[in-house]
Amino acid sequence: MNKIFPDAHAAMAGILKDGMTLMSGGFGLCGIPQLLIEAIRDLKVKDLTVISNNAGVDGAGLGILLESRQIKKMISSYVGENKLFERQFLAGELELEFNPQGTLAERIRAGGAGIPAFLTKTGVGTLIAEGKELRDFDGAVYVMERGLVADVSIVHAYKGDTEGNLIYRKTARNFNPMMASAGKITVAQVEHIVPAGEIDPDAVHTPGIFVQRIVHTPNIAKLIEKRTTRPRIAA
Amino acid sequence: MAWTRDQMAERAAKELRDGFYVNLGIGIPTLVANFIPAGMDVQLQSENGMLGMGPFPFEGEEDADLINAGKQTITELATTSYFSSADSFGMIRGGHIDLAILGAMEVTERGDLANWMIPGKMVKGMGGAMDLVAGVKRVVVVMEHTAKGQPKLLHHCTLPLTGTAVVDLVITDLAVFSIDKGSSGGMTLIELADGVTLDEVKANTEANFKVAADLKTKAA
Numbered sequence: 001m002n003k004i005f006p007d008a009h010a011a012m013a014g015i016l017k018d019g020m021t022l023m024s025g026g027f028g029l030c031g032i033p034q035l036l037i038e039a040i041r042d043l044k045v046k047d048l049t050v051i052s053n054n055a056g057v058d059g060a061g062l063g064i065l066l067e068s069r070q071i072k073k074m075i076s077s078y079v080g081e082n083k084l085f086e087r088q089f090l091a092g093e094l095e096l097e098f099n100p101q102g103t104l105a106e107r108i109r110a111g112g113a114g115i116p117a118f119l120t121k122t123g124v125g126t127l128i129a130e131g132k133e134l135r136d137f138d139g140a141v142y143v144m145e146r147g148l149v150a151d152v153s154i155v156h157a158y159k160g161d162t163e164g165n166l167i168y169r170k171t172a173r174n175f176n177p178m179m180a181s182a183g184k185i186t187v188a189q190v191e192h193i194v195p196a197g198e199i200d201p202d203a204v205h206t207p208g209i210f211v212q213r214i215v216h217t218p219n220i221a222k223l224i225e226k227r228t229t230r231p232r233i234a235a
Numbered sequence: 236m237a238w239t240r241d242q243m244a245e246r247a248a249k250e251l252r253d254g255f256y257v258n259l260g261i262g263i264p265t266l267v268a269n270f271i272p273a274g275m276d277v278q279l280q281s282e283n284g285m286l287g288m289g290p291f292p293f294e295g296e297e298d299a300d301l302i303n304a305g306k307q308t309i310t311e312l313a314t315t316s317y318f319s320s321a322d323s324f325g326m327i328r329g330g331h332i333d334l335a336i337l338g339a340m341e342v343t344e345r346g347d348l349a350n351w352m353i354p355g356k357m358v359k360g361m362g363g364a365m366d367l368v369a370g371v372k373r374v375v376v377v378m379e380h381t382a383k384g385q386p387k388l389l390h391h392c393t394l395p396l397t398g399t400a401v402v403d404l405v406i407t408d409l410a411v412f413s414i415d416k417g418s419s420g421g422m423t424l425i426e427l428a429d430g431v432t433l434d435e436v437k438a439n440t441e442a443n444f445k446v447a448a449d450l451k452t453k454a455a
Contacts, residue, residue: 027283027320028306030299053320080359081306089358096358101282102324102366109321120328121369125399128365158300170317172300174284177319205319222299228307229294 003164003214004193008035009042011187011215015152016045019072023108023150023179024052024062028081029223031172032061033189035215036154041065047072051108051148053101053175055079060223066094075148077101081225100128103145105178110147112181112210117146153183157206160190161199164208173205180210189217237380237408238428245270246406246426247336247377251277258282258327258367260337261305263377267336278314280332282363284323287315304363324363328370335371337364339378339402341392344442346402346416348376349394361397368398380407381439388412388422388442410436412444426451 005011022040026032037056040048041064048071055074056063065071066084073095079085088094099107100122110118119142123129133144155176158169166188168176180186188206193216238246240263248270251257258280259265268290271277279288281303288303289310297308326332341349348368351361368374381387388405400417411426422444424436433446 027304028302030283030302030306076360078360078362086358098360100361100365101320101363102328102370105320105324106328122328122366123398124369126365126396128361168317170298170300170311171281171284171302173317174320178321224297224299224308225302225306226308227297228291228309229297230291232293 003208003212004162005213005215008039008189008215008217011189011213012036012039012043015185015187016040016043018045019047020045020151021049021051021149023148023153023183024050025153025155025174025176025179026061027053027171027174028225029057029061031156031168031174031176032056033154033156033187034061034220035217036187036189037062037064040154041068041070044070046070049073049075051075051104051150053077053104055082055085057081057225058084069093073097075099075104077104098128103128105175107145107148108175108178108182111149112178115147117144119144148182150179150183151185153179153186155180155186155188157188157190159192159194159199160188160211160214161194161196161208163196164188164211164214165196165199165204166190166206166211167199167203168205177206180206185212186210187213187215189215191218191220236428236430239408241266242428243377243406243408246411247375248272250334250336250373250375250404251275252333253277255333256280256286256331258332258335258371260335260364262338264336264338265305280323280326281309282320282323282327282367284318284320285311285315286318287312289315324366327363327366330370330372332367332371334373334375335367336375336377337367339376339387340382341387341389341394342376342378342402342405342442343389343392344414344422344444346400346414347392348374348397348402349392350397352395354395364397368401373403374401375404375406376402377406380409380436386439386441388440390442409439421445423447424450
């Protein structure tokens with residue numbers, strides 16, 4: 001079975017519909033599937049529920065789907081870098097569900113692993129736990145959180161093979177592996193594509209079973225949100 | 236004289252111990268990395284998926300795939316490892332991180348913390364703060380003692396909570412308080428900033444606190 005698609009548009013075609021739930025990997029602008037997001041914009045699907053740690057920035061990442069008003073609801077942990085998001089939310093044009101970052105990561109991991117709910121101390125006694133089931137274990141209180149799955153997940157990887165095995169690079173891994181496992185259909189954009197057998201099986205981060213479609217996206221422009229450096233000390 | 240931001244960070248660095256795995260928040264807590272004592276082995280965790288965080292890169296050596304939780308470009312060390320966000324918060328939630336140092340808007344005498352939301356004004360999100368205070372072994376807050384002249388150490392938080400009974404130590408520009416969280420021990424003033432008086436601290440604090448018998452203080 002061929003998993004390789006010729007371009008991002010072809011990789012996203014035929015799997016999107018209005019009102020669907022989408023997971024989008026990345027942390028800030030690090031490890032985001034930018035070209036797949038652009039393909040979703042071009043395919044004009046709307047009323048999306050998007051699960052992603054952040055909401056991009058104005059003009060990049062998921063920010064472009066906010067601009068085109070294709071997103072109905074976001075499930076995120078931090079959206080502070082996006083002014084358009086704040087405007088749309090305060091105007092009542094966008095629904096928002098905040099999840100603690102670790103709870104969000106675990107909800108996605110659980111969803112992909114067939115676990116419908118789990119219990120965590122995170123958020124007990126806060127707004128996050130309101131209306132949710134609480135349970136005591138060994139004298140501590142835990143709140144129940146549900147697993148999450150998506151109709152489609154889009155992820156970014158450094159390297160992929162024709163089987164769909166993926167390797168991520170440095171902190172661009174972040175939410176991508178769990179999201180790959182929690183999508184009914186997962187589409188990966190990869191910087192380097194190689195024949196099956198060229199990736200050391202011991203080095204695979206995401207096994208190919210979780211990846212249905214792959215597109216080669218070489219030489220993508222990776223954006224840096226906060227470029228910070230230190231001075232070189234003259235020798 | 237109250238402590239400067241650097242002096243607050245330097246005081247927070249005294250909470251580090253050899254072999255600690257530590258998570259530093261954004262703002263003053265980030266400065267604590269500059270005060271790790273020479274020869275002490277401390278590994279910094281970045282909750283987006285990295286242990287062993289190195290310093291900022293030299294200009295021209297920035298890597299878009301290598302950022303910290305504040306989205307700043309950083310570098311790796313010989314000890315570095317990378318992992319997913321689920322593994323990262325497994326480390327945090329599982330109690331494997333020894334110390335978290337973070338900022339705050341409000342802290343109460345029983346260790347409740349608010350630092351993520353101002354209703355109607357600030358819509359940013361809690362990021363990893365709720366997970367960190369719920370899971371890390373010891374939580375240290377570093378913050379200004381007051382905001383626009385109003386106390387930040389309170390009987391009860393007015394802002395939405397990040398966690399209840401989670402803070403162990405508060406370092407402000409005026410003083411250091413320990414908190415016996417979750418028990419009746421309450422809050423204790425253990426140290427005054429250089430030249431700051433007990434009266435000054437009392438005048439700027441709403442929360443109830445005891446004064447340690449061996450209160451550390453320096454003459455003005």
